[in-house]
Amino acid sequence: MTKTHHDVACTVCGCVCDDISLEVRDNQIVSHKNLCTLGEPAFLELTDAASLVSHKKQLPAQTLGLEEKLQCAAEILANSRAPLVYGMSRSSTPGHRAAVRLADKLGAVIDTTASTCHAASIMALQQVGESTASLGEVRHRSDLVIYWGSNPLVSHPRHIERFVDAPGQFIPGGRKDRKLIVVDTEKTKTAELADIFIQVEPGGDFELLCALRMLTQGKPLGVGGPIHTNQPSTSVGGSIGGVELEQIEHLAKLLRTCHYGAVFFGFGITHTSVPHATIEALLQLVTELNDHTRFIARRMRIPGDVSGADSVLTWQTGFPFGVNLARGYPRYNPGEYTAGSLLERKEVDAVVIVGSEGVAKLSPSEQEYLKTVPTIVLDYPGRECSFQPTVQFTTGVYGLHYEGTAYRMDEVPIPLRAVLQSDLPSDEQVLQGILERVLN
Ligand code: SF4
Missing domain, CATH: 3.40.50.1220 (TPP-binding domain)
Incomplete structure (x- = not known):
């Protein structure tokens, strides 16, 4: 007999998509809907392996x-x-x-x-706090989304589809009503989709974030006087962290003037030479932006x-x-x-x-x-x-053999259901x- 389970959660990445449909016959998944290119092989491999637990190479x-x-x-x-x-x-x-x-x-x-991935982010938020929101709020309200040091098309394949492309209550046009910015050290697949790609030099995130903090607070950069005088304001002559001053000014203006901004940050920024300081600067920038608009930051959690x-x-x-x-x-x-x-x-x-x-x-x-x-x-x-x-x-x-709870990357608990039977504890x-x- 075939049974269809709707709204099953996938825990392969931190998106924990809970709109998966699974058709189960004879305790095997025979078809599925909404699993992505990352989730599908992992999900099915687990299911197959569960019925063939290997006893190779055992002491x-x-x-x-x-x-x-x-x-x-x-x-x-x-x-x-x-x-x-x-x-x-x-x-x-x-x-x-x-x-x-x-x-x-x-x-x-x-x-x-x-401790081996987002430890620096956790310690940074313990120092300076964090302005956060659920992914649902981002989808329904944000008109500006930034991926900083993150390539979700590879690491979280449905993140953009569900929270950037999808229409929201106050963003009825979805992606076309939202500006997408990617900040990274190289042009990733996600960067190719972005409206604006900002290529920062490796290790330059901290300087770039400090410059953005100054500009969004209306302060001049460096010792060269107010930025609008066009005087060279940094020792690297016209660029900070490998990004042209003009581009940084434009980005600062977009951050200040959006209605609701969200920055998702990943391994690219958590594994710099000064990760705690860099993430603290990012979280402080986001906090300060709340003087002008609504802005939030979220970590892109992997498992x-x-x-x-x-x-x-x-x-x-x-x-x-x-x-x-x-x-x-x-x-x-x-x-x-x-x-x-x-x-x-x-x-x-x-x-x-x-x-x-x-x-x-x-x-x-x-x-x-x-x-x-x-x-x-x-x-x-x-x-x-x-x-x-x-x-x-x-x-x-x-989520397959046992019920439980998984916390999505925005810390929203998602119930996990048992859809298959297993003798495994x-x-x-x-x-x-x-x-x-x-x-x-
Ligand atoms: S995006 Fe992540 S949680 Fe969603 S289906 Fe793909 S692997 Fe699973």
Whole structure:
């Protein structure tokens, strides 16, 4: 019998599109609607792999049954003096909660993949605040959208379709009523669609943002006097961050005079040489623009539920990543309690990894150290871990096999539904099972 599920959410990227239709027959997806070029292969690969869980290349610990694996993992953690719980960007709220619970009882450090991607953005917003809105508000109200250091046509293929091209309540013409600007170091696919492309030199974002802050506040640039005198106002003679002054003035005018502006920023700006300062400058520019118009900033989060991991850690410990629970209360210190730093300094003796895709973001030496300590890895079906874990669990997928919640990149919680049946345990069940055996 065929059953059609409407409004299913895809968690392959931070857009978490929740308008997917799936037709299911004999516990297999036979057709789908609205999955993009990124979502379709990932979604279908997960579904296929779930029914063919591979048992290749397994050590004795992996060929054990679930009970023995849980016991083995519990023994590793019970004997550990400095455990680390890491990952969680492809999990869901129940998995995040179970991971925090386990870390809390173990007195472990818990860290998410945010520490290797948008950590600088999170720390910047903790310093200077953030003017935000939901993606729905952007769609319905914005007449100016900027992608800064982000190429959504590749990383978030439906972002433009859903929030820029789509008509909104106050923007009935959709894309034709909206100006699209791309700021990047190279002409990307998204830049080709833009009304204005501003090519900033690598590492020049901070200077460009400072110039925009000055201009949008009506202040002269540099020591050369007011910008309208046409005197050279910077040491680089007529350009800042590789962008001509004339173009910067034009951009500043557009920012000040739009009715509602939104800037989405991505890895291009979070991985500069001074990421915190650069993102602080961007967030301050956006805050200051609210003296003249309405303007918001949002991070382009990549994995489907990395925002959820931040949110759950924050509501449970007070901090979004890099939290040390060893003293029985949470301590937060990026660079000290983040996974990469701990592995680099060889300060952990057992690691629980919820979603091994986060391992690729660690440096080669950090990955090398992982191979020398006992590791417990929980992965979705078909995911290949880059090293051989001591204990490996294959878990069911939230949004396919299990209900849950994913947080979209704008931190709006989206319910995930179970549309397929599976014998695989959820990561919540595995983490809870390990905890119960540690406590016994
Ligand atoms: S844009 Fe992202 S969430 Fe939406 S269908 Fe594509 S991969 Fe899935």
